[in-house]
Amino acid sequence: MFDRHDALELFEYDHWANTRIAGSLAGLARAERLFAHIVGAQEVWYERVAGGGSRKLAVWPEHVPLAEAHTRFEVIAERWRAQLEKADANELARRVEFKNSKGEACSDRLDDILRHIVNHGTHHRGQIASLLREAGHVPETLDFIVWRRGQQGGRAREKAVWKHFVIESEYLADLARIDEQLLAHRAHLETGFQAGMLLASGPQVPRSGGMILARARERREIEEFLARDPFVLAGISEYRVVEFEPVKQAPSFAGWAMGE
Numbered sequence: 001m002f003d004r005h006d007a008l009e010l011f012e013y014d015h016w017a018n019t020r021i022a023g024s025l026a027g028l029a030r031a032e033r034l035f036a037h038i039v040g041a042q043e044v045w046y047e048r049v050a051g052g053g054s055r056k057l058a059v060w061p062e063h064v065p066l067a068e069a070h071t072r073f074e075v076i077a078e079r080w081r082a083q084l085e086k087a088d089a090n091e092l093a094r095r096v097e098f099k100n101s102k103g104e105a106c107s108d109r110l111d112d113i114l115r116h117i118v119n120h121g122t123h124h125r126g127q128i129a130s131l132l133r134e135a136g137h138v139p140e141t142l143d144f145i146v147w148r149r150g151q152q153g154g155r156a157r158e159k160a161v162w163k164h165f166v167i168e169s170e171y172l173a174d175l176a177r178i179d180e181q182l183l184a185h186r187a188h189l190e191t192g193f194q195a196g197m198l199l200a201s202g203p204q205v206p207r208s209g210g211m212i213l214a215r216a217r218e219r220r221e222i223e224e225f226l227a228r229d230p231f232v233l234a235g236i237s238e239y240r241v242v243e244f245e246p247v248k249q250a251p252s253f254a255g256w257a258m259g260e
Helices: 004-022 029-050 066-085 110-134 144-152 175-180 182-194 219-227 251-257
Strands: 095-099 105-109 163-171 198-203 209-216 237-244
Touching: 004 029, 004 066, 004 110, 004 144, 029 066, 029 095, 029 110, 105 110, 163 219, 175 182, 182 198, 209 219, 219 237
Parallel strands: none
Antiparallel strands: 095 105, 163 209, 163 237, 198 209
């Protein structure tokens, strides 16, 4: 399950790697331009995600002094960090609609955009490292595993601690009104399945509400996800969330319960 913790982890690694290599660029014009491009790309992608006007921004900024690039880098990093800190599973699965630099209509998931930004940075940091070597410098080691070891003092990464939930919904309207929102409700639940948050969902028998089996690292993620359900937004259903501890599991269920 790729959640906000994973998103922030990827972001912090990317920020660390960019910060380390940016300190070695003074006087290397081509390397400075590549760093400005990394910053420009993050600015453009952020505006797309936030719904701003990305067309006015240059993905390849020209004639940007290194000091200005550093400042812009920290500003856009804070904006991205704030964006990801509030991103629940539904937000990470949200499709961002925009037009690319060629004017073509595009639609990408937020979690895929983040992966793209990190991979994009890795690609250009490799180019910068080559330029540093050509100039007689020894570039920083920027491997993810090096950052990970530094974060945990060389210890193995701790296993994720998951919380598990049984969620009961109660319909507050007749079935005719429920059915009007049913497709939108199912589409919303699908984002939870894709994110690994949901294991099972379905209507009660008789059909007076529904039941969901879910997991998350924080109860708040579940509550935020449910608050965006079209049933809730329309005021036709309410949820009761019960946390439980799956002490004993069938073999087919154990992997999901442990976060695999």
